[in-house]
Amino acid sequence: MKLYGAHLSPYFGRCYLVMALKGQTDAVELGDIPGGMKSPAHMAANPTGKIPYLEKDDGTYLIESQVIAEYLDAILEGDALVPEDLDEATHALMICRIIDTYMAPAMERFWANRGYSDEEVKKAATESLPAAFDYLEHFITGGKYLSGDSWTIADAALIPWLFHMEKFAKQHGVDGFGDRPKLQEWYAHVSQTDIVKDSMVRAEKSLEQLLAFLQKK
Amino acid sequence: MKLYGSSVSPFYERCLIALEMKNALDAVQYPGFPPGGMKSDAHFKGHPYGKIPYLELDDDTCLIEGQVIMEYLDGVVGGPTLTPADPYDRARASLIGRIVDTYIFPHQGKLSGNVIFGYQDPEGEQNAIEKGIPDAIKALERYIGDGPNVIGDSWSTGDAALIPYMFHAQLAKDAFGFDVLADHKVLAAWWGNVQDTAIVQNCMARMQKSFEYLQAAMAD
Ligand SMILES: N[C@@H](CCC(=O)N[C@@H](CS)C(=O)NCC(=O)O)C(=O)O
Ligand SMILES: N[C@@H](CCC(=O)N[C@@H](CS)C(=O)NCC(=O)O)C(=O)O
Numbered sequence: 001m002k003l004y005g006a007h008l009s010p011y012f013g014r015c016y017l018v019m020a021l022k023g024q025t026d027a028v029e030l031g032d033i034p035g036g037m038k039s040p041a042h043m044a045a046n047p048t049g050k051i052p053y054l055e056k057d058d059g060t061y062l063i064e065s066q067v068i069a070e071y072l073d074a075i076l077e078g079d080a081l082v083p084e085d086l087d088e089a090t091h092a093l094m095i096c097r098i099i100d101t102y103m104a105p106a107m108e109r110f111w112a113n114r115g116y117s118d119e120e121v122k123k124a125a126t127e128s129l130p131a132a133f134d135y136l137e138h139f140i141t142g143g144k145y146l147s148g149d150s151w152t153i154a155d156a157a158l159i160p161w162l163f164h165m166e167k168f169a170k171q172h173g174v175d176g177f178g179d180r181p182k183l184q185e186w187y188a189h190v191s192q193t194d195i196v197k198d199s200m201v202r203a204e205k206s207l208e209q210l211l212a213f214l215q216k217k
Numbered sequence: 218m219k220l221y222g223s224s225v226s227p228f229y230e231r232c233l234i235a236l237e238m239k240n241a242l243d244a245v246q247y248p249g250f251p252p253g254g255m256k257s258d259a260h261f262k263g264h265p266y267g268k269i270p271y272l273e274l275d276d277d278t279c280l281i282e283g284q285v286i287m288e289y290l291d292g293v294v295g296g297p298t299l300t301p302a303d304p305y306d307r308a309r310a311s312l313i314g315r316i317v318d319t320y321i322f323p324h325q326g327k328l329s330g331n332v333i334f335g336y337q338d339p340e341g342e343q344n345a346i347e348k349g350i351p352d353a354i355k356a357l358e359r360y361i362g363d364g365p366n367v368i369g370d371s372w373s374t375g376d377a378a379l380i381p382y383m384f385h386a387q388l389a390k391d392a393f394g395f396d397v398l399a400d401h402k403v404l405a406a407w408w409g410n411v412q413d414t415a416i417v418q419n420c421m422a423r424m425q426k427s428f429e430y431l432q433a434a435m436a437d
Contacts, residue, residue, distance in 0.1 A: 047356040048320060056305070063356065064319070067312050074304040086292040090285060097282045100319075102266070135265050 002029040003068070005051035007206035010104070011065035012052040013160025013199060018069045020195060021151045022078025028054075066096055069153055081153040092147040095139060095154035099161070103132035107161055110168035125172040133177055142182040144189040151195075159196055162187075163203035219246045220286070221260075222269035224427035225333065227322065227381035228283030229270035231314070234420045235287045235377040239296030245272075284314045287374055299374045306368045309360040313367055314378035316357045321382060324349030328389040333431060346395045358403040365410035372416070380417055383408060384424040 005012030019025045034041040038049050046053040046063045054062040054071070062068050073081045083089045109116045109124035116124075136158075140146045146154040165174065177183035190196045222229030236242045251260035256267045263279045264271040272280040272289070280286050288311075291299045301307045324345035330336035360375075361367050367375035389395045398405040411417050 047352065047359070060305075061359075062305075062308055062312070064312060064315050067308050067315055070311065071304055071308040074307070086289065090280060090289040090292075093288065094280060094282060094285045097285050101282065138265050 002031050002055045004031050004033055004053050007202040009051050010160035014065045014156050015052050015068045017156035018072045022076050024076040024078050027076050088148050092152040092154045095146050096157040098135055099157045106132050107164055125174050137180040137182050140182050159199055163200050219248055219273040221251050221271050224423040226269055230381040231283050231377045232287045237416055238372040239294055241294045241296045244294045301368050301373055310368055310373040310375035312360050313375035317378050317382050320353035325385050329385045332388045332392045354401045361403050361407050380420055
């Protein structure tokens with residue numbers, strides 16, 4: 001199996017974190033997109049032209065980070081990150097969904113290459129992102145993890161965004177999770193873990209690579 | 218359990234059709250729109266974004282997001298499972314819902330929004346027809362199997378997520394002459410297999426009724 005993409009992508013990061021949290025980072029090969037983003041090979045593998053995508057050993061592909069993450073969780077050894085208990089699983093998956101549907105679009109507005117207007121960026125910083133944080137605050141369990149009392153797929157979904165908060169959202173005046181005690185408590189705990197520290201380092205390195213690549217072009 | 222919303226919403230209707238596939242429509246109550254109407258205090262209490270659907274559980278807590286609610290109902294209610302046992306098939310089933318939500322509806326919403334609410338966005342509508350929806354269907358078709366259902370020969374959450382889209386596709390065909398099935402043979406083959414089933418007919422009838430109700434309300 002081979003996972004295509006780069007660590008700077010929080011969607012790729014979610015899949016990688018599932019492997020890391022299960023202690024299975026060696027189980028899947030990692031690869032750059034053959035021919036680069038939107039190359040014919042990329043579009044053939046994933047018609048949406050996005051990363052990440054997973055190539056299975058039989059040559060078929062899976063797309064969409066959340067789907068890939070759940071698939072890897074199901075087939076790799078290690079602790080289940082989608083809990084076996086239905087209520088617990090539903091909670092964790094709902095948090096992932098809130099991250100994807102409401103938080104990610106706001107956070108993506110801080111990506112310079114997307115060409116958003118100043119007004120759109122400002123709206124993300126002052127309205128949509130704070131609203132999404134409020135919703136997360138409303139739904140998360142509280143404590144050391146986002147859902148229940150151990151790592152789940154929900155943590156894997158949010159952790160990769162921490163780098164983007166630090167690096168990009170901050171520049172637009174978003175100061176961490178603000179006055180939201182449950183998110184703060186989560187952050188205080190996870191930011192001390194190797195899981196998060198390593199994830200920040202991977203993303204930083206990936207950003208440097210991207211900048212070097214863009215400079216060469 | 219109470220499921221709030223309206224059948225013209227594909228996110229709501231996928232929960233209903235899933236329950237019907239499980240022969241379990243009566244496991245849940247359907248109060249319709251939130252008490253006091255959309256964006257009432259009661260609505261925001263149940264759903265912090267003021268959207269539908271949401272599912273009120275017996276302990277008064279609420280679940281949101283159609284796909285999440287559908288998967289929960291599949292697990293908690295008796296009847297045949299809609300979640301394939303094989304991990305790859307399971308991934309395919311959930312990808313169908315994901316592609317419908319993430320890649321089709323942001324575009325289809327432009328067309329349906331025009332038909333249902335009279336919204337005007339000519340550029341968005343044109344882009345939906347020429348690029349947005351065709352591109353999304355191209356990705357979707359990879360994960361539809363040989364039939365008769367999306368995955369093999371039994372209903373899954375993939376069918377439940379995709380069938381309500383077909384009602385909206387019909388709205389777009391009637392209003393814009395945009396026939397999504399014309400250029401998408403895999404989707405068309407799947408639809409040919411399932412469209413005459415009672416499950417699909419009942420779903421279309423619920424959506425039509427809800428659509429007409431909304432039209433009448435809009436006219437007032
Ligand atoms: N919904 C997708 C989102 C993936 C996504 O947007 N990836 C970005 C990189 S962070 C991408 O590939 N962008 C390229 C593009 O949209 O053209 C997922 O969850 O996998
Ligand atoms: N991501 C949500 C989408 C739900 C949604 O957009 N519902 C629409 C009706 S189809 C709604 O409630 N719109 C009212 C609003 O956004 O104010 C889901 O999958 O359930």
